[in-house]
Amino acid sequence: xxxxxxxxxxxxxxxxxxFALDRVDLRVPTGAVYGFLGPxxxxxxxxxxxxxxxxxxxxxxxxxxxxxxxxxxxxILARTGYVPERPHLYPHFTVGQMLEYHSAFHAGWDATxxxxxxxxxxxxPDREIKSLSKGETGKLMILLALAQRPELLILDEPTDGLDxxxxxxxxxxxxxxxxxxxxxxxxxxxxxxxxxxxCDWVGLMDAGxxxxxxxxxxxxxxxxxxxxxxxxxxxDGAPFTVLARETPPGSGEEWLVRDWxxxxxxxxxxxxxxxxxVGALDLEEVxxxxxxxxxxxxxxx
Amino acid sequence: MNGRIFRVMLAAQARYVAPFLALGxxxxxxxxxxxxxxTDNTPPGSLDRAGHVLGQAAIAAPLFPIVALCLGCFIAxxxxxxxxxxxxxxxLTLPIDRxxxxxxxxxxxxxxxxxxxxxxxxxxxxxxxxxxxxxPIVAAPGALALRFxxxxxxxxxxxxxxxxxxxxxxxALVSLVLVAIIFSVRLPGLPNLIDLLFLHxxxxxxxxxxxxxxxxx
Numbered sequence: 001x002x003x004x005x006x007x008x009x010x011x012x013x014x015x016x017x018x019f020a021l022d023r024v025d026l027r028v029p030t031g032a033v034y035g036f037l038g039p040x041x042x043x044x045x046x047x048x049x050x051x052x053x054x055x056x057x058x059x060x061x062x063x064x065x066x067x068x069x070x071x072x073x074x075x076i077l078a079r080t081g082y083v084p085e086r087p088h089l090y091p092h093f094t095v096g097q098m099l100e101y102h103s104a105f106h107a108g109w110d111a112t113x114x115x116x117x118x119x120x121x122x123x124x125p126d127r128e129i130k131s132l133s134k135g136e137t138g139k140l141m142i143l144l145a146l147a148q149r150p151e152l153l154i155l156d157e158p159t160d161g162l163d164x165x166x167x168x169x170x171x172x173x174x175x176x177x178x179x180x181x182x183x184x185x186x187x188x189x190x191x192x193x194x195x196x197x198x199c200d201w202v203g204l205m206d207a208g209x210x211x212x213x214x215x216x217x218x219x220x221x222x223x224x225x226x227x228x229x230x231x232x233x234x235x236d237g238a239p240f241t242v243l244a245r246e247t248p249p250g251s252g253e254e255w256l257v258r259d260w261x262x263x264x265x266x267x268x269x270x271x272x273x274x275x276x277x278v279g280a281l282d283l284e285e286v287x288x289x290x291x292x293x294x295x296x297x298x299x300x301x
Numbered sequence: 302m303n304g305r306i307f308r309v310m311l312a313a314q315a316r317y318v319a320p321f322l323a324l325g326x327x328x329x330x331x332x333x334x335x336x337x338x339x340t341d342n343t344p345p346g347s348l349d350r351a352g353h354v355l356g357q358a359a360i361a362a363p364l365f366p367i368v369a370l371c372l373g374c375f376i377a378x379x380x381x382x383x384x385x386x387x388x389x390x391x392x393l394t395l396p397i398d399r400x401x402x403x404x405x406x407x408x409x410x411x412x413x414x415x416x417x418x419x420x421x422x423x424x425x426x427x428x429x430x431x432x433x434x435x436x437p438i439v440a441a442p443g444a445l446a447l448r449f450x451x452x453x454x455x456x457x458x459x460x461x462x463x464x465x466x467x468x469x470x471x472x473a474l475v476s477l478v479l480v481a482i483i484f485s486v487r488l489p490g491l492p493n494l495i496d497l498l499f500l501h502x503x504x505x506x507x508x509x510x511x512x513x514x515x516x517x518x
Contacts, residue, residue, distance in 0.1 A: 088390040090387070104305045106396065
């Protein structure tokens with residue numbers, strides 16, 4: 001088995017004059033729940049569509065479950081459950097007809113599980129797709145993806161626009177499945193708190209580029225807000241990376257740093273500065289700061 | 302071929318084409334019967350009846366290719382429309398080779414044309430039995446049904462890729478047709494578009510033209 005369920009090398013897509021995806025090198029470890037974060041329009045959906053052969057003119061290498069995309073797409077799709085950003089099911093089908101149709105294409109379809117989950121989601125088989133609410137459609141999409149018992153789930157904003165109750169239902173079905181099957185999940189979202197609870201890896205997209213990719217623990221734990229009293233030292237040679245420096249009213253400085261670990265406080269004392277406070281950030285703050293840093297870094301370049 | 306995939310695709314497409322199929326079946330039942338309309342007023346086997354039936358056959362003749370053309374067009378549109386409306390996302394993320402998928406779609410389209418052809422053939426047989434004609438009048442219900450099948454399938458196959466054109470290609474195509482119409486009107490020396498589409502022997506729609514009579518001498 002490959003170390004990476006998804007691997008892209010220099011994935012680029014240029015539909016017009018500018019790049020929509022610019023040399024994206026993704027590494028999604030097998031068995032990980034990988035949160036693909038980024039603001040709206042950052043290229044998350046385009047990356048997913050490129051991986052699944054839904055875009056023309058894509059360059060770079062794409063390997064999914066050890067198969068090359070788009071050359072071996074049927075093999076990839078036989079082992080992958082996909083929930084698109086916008087559901088594109090056949091509106092005149094009933095729920096029952098949609099399940100029957102979808103199951104015909106998937107050899108691993110678990111009809112017993114699908115029936116049980118349909119009842120749990122309170123989806124009536126004779127309801128037409130076009131009459132389903134957004135929440136019911138979301139549930140049906142996740143049901144279709146999970147009932148094929150995939151090794152990899154690619155979910156593009158699966159809970160976007162859903163109410164909290166439906167969102168919880170959808171996410172718990174997903175978590176149960178992952179627990180049971182040890183499947184790899186690649187989930188894109190701009191709802192940072194939602195991913196914080198379920199993901200163990202994070203990739204951060206901005207303006208068509210992958211600006212960061214790391215384990216969730218490192219993403220959260222390694223970023224800190226430091227309050228420095230008195231004159232701040234020169235950051236060159238620090239064992240951490242300074243993402244941003246701010247001078248709040250009063251004295252001292254605030255630094256936003258990454259790659260922070262315990263024991264680094266001593267660096268300040270060794271450089272003649274006083275570290276007053278080390279503050280943790282929640283994932284959303286980390287996300288915002290990382291984006292700010294990435295944008296500043298691009299402008300500087 | 303995977304039988305289950307074919308069955309679910311056929312059932313799904315049947316749902317979409319059902320209204321067109323119903324119209325096609327009604328037309329296929331009605332047009333051959335039009336050929337024998339009013340024959341009761343003439344004695345069986347008489348020259349009067351023969352003349353009447355031949356006249357009716359000539360009137361009904363253009364309706365056969367029109368029904369075949371409409372059927373092929375509507376089934377082609379209804380076959381691909383759900384995928385176009387869904388921007389191909391669902392269908393292209395099914396684990397099936399895209400060429401095979403197109404093959405299934407085309408095969409199910411052809412199967413859906415068959416009930417209409419069957420009704421046309423049965424209706425033609427009924428019309429022939431009601432006509433009560435003798436030599437030298439000949440009837441060709443089987444040949445007519447076969448020709449209808451080929452014409453409808455041909456139209457379906459010609460229209461299918463046209464349906465799949467992108468919006469940009471559609472705009473280019475419509476512009477081209479408009480230019481061709483304007484030129485053919487302004488320059489009387491040029492053949493008109495209808496002649497080119499249906500009568501030119503190189504046109505894929507040429508088989509729709511010609512004689513389509515159920516009865517002839």
